[in-house]
Amino acid sequence: GEQQRRCFEVFGAGGPRKVVVATNVAETSVTLPDVTVVIDTCRERRLSRDHDLSSLAPALLERLCAKDSLKQRRGRAGRVQRGVCFRLVPRSVYEKLPTATAPEIEALPLETLVLQVRAAGFEPSEFLGKAPTPPKPEIVHAAEM
Secondary structure (H helix, E strand, C coil): CHHHHHHCCCCCCCCCCCCCCCCCCHHHHCCCCCCCEEEECCEEEEEECCCCCCCCCCEEEEEECCHHHHHHHHCCCCCCCCCEEEECCCHHHHHHCCCCCCCHHHHCCHHHHHHHHHHCCCCHHHHHCCCCCCCCHHHHHHHHC
16 A cells, blocks of 8 residues: 555655564565665464474464574665665574575475365375475375375
């Protein structure tokens, strides 16, 4: 709407400062040409099955990001002029973060994936066997039951 459109307005030197609060969607899909400072909490909300092992439903959990996501966020500043990024975590925390973000497919219940794959007209074992970290065939077979 109107607020989203205003994010893309470019103000001249001495104009008002613009503060944009964004989700992790902004990591890869948006370029705001006049962003010169990124203040990063280093947190994100992602689907996860880790919240309750007795539940098959994923939940949206807040957690620290992986370094690849933080690199994308840093890249929002300085696209067309010099920029800087401030991360709001100690260096010791940053250094322990995982290098890469796990694929979101790993957060979905296998039963849900099997139904979606079937609905798309594919054979689940074959399709999911091509995933970057494929589930064991016997687990896929059990999910198909």
